[in-house]
Amino acid sequence: MNYTGIDYHKRYSVACTLDAQGRQLKQARIDHNAPEAFAAYFAALDEPSETVIEACWNWATLYDLLEDTPGVAKVVLSNPAKNRIIADAQIKNDKVDAKALATLLRGNFVSTVHVPGKEVRQKKNTVRQRLWLARVRTMVRNRIHTVLDRHPRIERPAHKDPFCNQGKAWMKRVELPAVDRQLLDDDLEMHELLDKHIRAIEDRIETDNAAHADALRLRTLPGVGKVLGPVIALEIDGVSRFKTADKFCAYAGLVPTTHSSGGKTSHGRMLPFCNRWLKWAFIEAAWVAIGCSDYFGSFYKRHRARGKGANEAITITARRMAKIAWKMLTDKRDYSTVPVVAKPLSPAALVSD
Numbered sequence: 001m002n003y004t005g006i007d008y009h010k011r012y013s014v015a016c017t018l019d020a021q022g023r024q025l026k027q028a029r030i031d032h033n034a035p036e037a038f039a040a041y042f043a044a045l046d047e048p049s050e051t052v053i054e055a056c057w058n059w060a061t062l063y064d065l066l067e068d069t070p071g072v073a074k075v076v077l078s079n080p081a082k083n084r085i086i087a088d089a090q091i092k093n094d095k096v097d098a099k100a101l102a103t104l105l106r107g108n109f110v111s112t113v114h115v116p117g118k119e120v121r122q123k124k125n126t127v128r129q130r131l132w133l134a135r136v137r138t139m140v141r142n143r144i145h146t147v148l149d150r151h152p153r154i155e156r157p158a159h160k161d162p163f164c165n166q167g168k169a170w171m172k173r174v175e176l177p178a179v180d181r182q183l184l185d186d187d188l189e190m191h192e193l194l195d196k197h198i199r200a201i202e203d204r205i206e207t208d209n210a211a212h213a214d215a216l217r218l219r220t221l222p223g224v225g226k227v228l229g230p231v232i233a234l235e236i237d238g239v240s241r242f243k244t245a246d247k248f249c250a251y252a253g254l255v256p257t258t259h260s261s262g263g264k265t266s267h268g269r270m271l272p273f274c275n276r277w278l279k280w281a282f283i284e285a286a287w288v289a290i291g292c293s294d295y296f297g298s299f300y301k302r303h304r305a306r307g308k309g310a311n312e313a314i315t316i317t318a319r320r321m322a323k324i325a326w327k328m329l330t331d332k333r334d335y336s337t338v339p340v341v342a343k344p345l346s347p348a349a350l351v352s353d
Helices: 036-043 059-067 094-106 118-149 165-173 178-208 213-218 228-236 245-251 276-292 294-305 310-331
Strands: 002-008 012-018 024-031 049-054 072-078 256-261 264-270
Touching: 002 059, 002 094, 012 094, 024 036, 024 094, 049 059, 049 094, 059 072, 072 094, 118 178, 118 228, 118 276, 165 178, 178 228, 213 228, 213 310, 228 276, 245 310, 276 294, 276 310, 294 310
Parallel strands: 002 049, 049 072
Antiparallel strands: 002 012, 012 024, 256 264
């Protein structure tokens, strides 16, 4: 068996192959405008090859290509954050990186990353597109506020949501100087277009995940709706991957870093290497849940009363929600169907904080 490391870039890749004894058999630069070059590279080798690539920008394109390439026995996706032998190298270039990856693979030292199926990846791309559009819409809204704030004497209507139908109608008819009036009209037009695209993609997300059992189950959790349910379910991609709720929370980036030495333990910032989409989804769900759920609302207020700041308290609430979500998916039961035994069983009894 041979071992091939591939340093993947936008327009080209550098591949390096070692044999079972660690001798370098071949090294080459492969341009991406000729995908058949990968097949030619592996066809020139005498034995099948295990191949490793890093989970970087658009890794799935190369991963799928290699899986269908003759001569590739197995494709391994590695965690670039844990490949310290590459990050700490004094001499670093594409050839050195490719050889280092092949060396790690040969010694079975590669820290692997979970690879979702093609269908799951496609659904995740759709969901992430919706999240990106929402961020762009927020930028446009901030721009609209900037234009209006240039005219503090204008009396604004007392709407809780400035972008409700009445609020947008007021923005369209408010009198402003000619230049700012044109800018506001352009921004409102862009806002309406983004709203249209977001509604359309939300309908597509709901249709794509209508039969997803985990997504439907998660929607019974307060704060989780038709968008956050699929986001969480698709990012988890099978809760059986996580043996405990704590491991799941660490994957979601909802636990702090810990340093313990000489009998002293201190906690720092939240874990930097995590699934940022999952972390965002639980934080967003927590903000909604504290307003619509008595349990999560009192849980949040209790931590605020202990001197925690709003961001810290909401993160603790999100961690509690993540633990309950793990329990729901593991036991295959909805949040609203928690059994009553002797006395009402609160969500706190499901898992410990």
